[in-house]
Amino acid sequence: MGFRGYALDGGTPDRLVAGVQILLVDGRALPMFAALFGYGLVQLANRQLAAGRSPSQVRTVLRRRSLWLPAFGFCHALLLFFGDILGAYGLVGLVLAGFVLREDRTVLRAAVAGLVAHVVVMVAFGLLTVSGPKGDTPAAMADPIQATMMRLIGWSGMTPTYFAASVLPAFLFGVWAARRRLLEEPLTHRDLLVRVAVLGIGLAVAGGAPMTLIDTGIWAPSDLVAVSAYVLHSLTGVAGGLAYAAVIGLVASRVRPGRPGPVVRALSACGQWSLTCYLLQSMIFVAVFAPYFGGLSTRVGDAAASGVAVLTWLATVVLAALLSTGGRRGPAEALLRRLTYGRR
Known part of the structure; x- marks a missing residue:
């Protein structure tokens, strides 16, 4: 398998499908959902504030909700899927619940810091990919007990590192967007949404192209170049995820009210x-x-x-x-x- 988990020895249809997904979906959908998760927590906080609760009570509700998501994620990984994302959502929501009510400047500074952490974590995982041992994923293990143990090991290691780093910056950008009601009032913010959509998709396609060529077997560069392409693919995926959310807002604005x-x-x-x-x-x-x-x-x-x-x-x-x-x-x-x- 390549960096993104697709088979390098597949047929032409397999490589074509893998190429489209690496370029447009992998590392792009997850940031989109992370941004919407942050956006949704702001909406939840606003409803709580409108109901008369204090900021400290609102933060308690957000953290209580976030605290249960890792429990859902643990059961998900135990029984079904090692790539669970619920644990990372809960972890980020638990740690960053206070940012939902912080001023914009603080949120944006934290988002930039999140991008730096994202790069550091992706460099580490890229180096592990080219130097670590290769083996079956839990999904390919015939022994259900062995698969369960490997799912839990993978989930416990990837949740606070790989997935949290993937979720963190987009989550904070989603918090910032929710403050301005970008998706609730898309017509009011149409120009900004168009710019985010065009620029974000352009960055995602340009930044994902090298990884697409590598993981479909078209290009075989050195390990250093491959790891750099892996990091670039993931970083520009944050822009792609935000762009997809903006596109959805623009499309939704054309739906006739009611x-x-x-x-x-x-x-x-x-x-x-x-x-x-x-x-x-x-x-x-x-x-x-x-x-x-x-x-x-x-x-x-x-x-x-x-x-x-x-x-x-x-x-x-x-x-x-x-x-x-x-x-x-x-x-x-x-x-x-x-x-x-x-x-x-």
């Missing part, structure tokens, strides 16, 4: 059930790919596996649309809310 179509309603439902859908997707992937269940992980290439992923995502969108009628929350969302706020 009259969303069926596609928009379904996507909105999936967003409201995001935690449930995320966990459900992992359950399906284990059932389909794990060697001790469906066993497709070592029998299909990246193109076919990505096709299964797209179909799985579509299935969760449809399921959320069918079950979220009447404002019903997903089971994972309802549980997190219950744990955060209690019975009331």
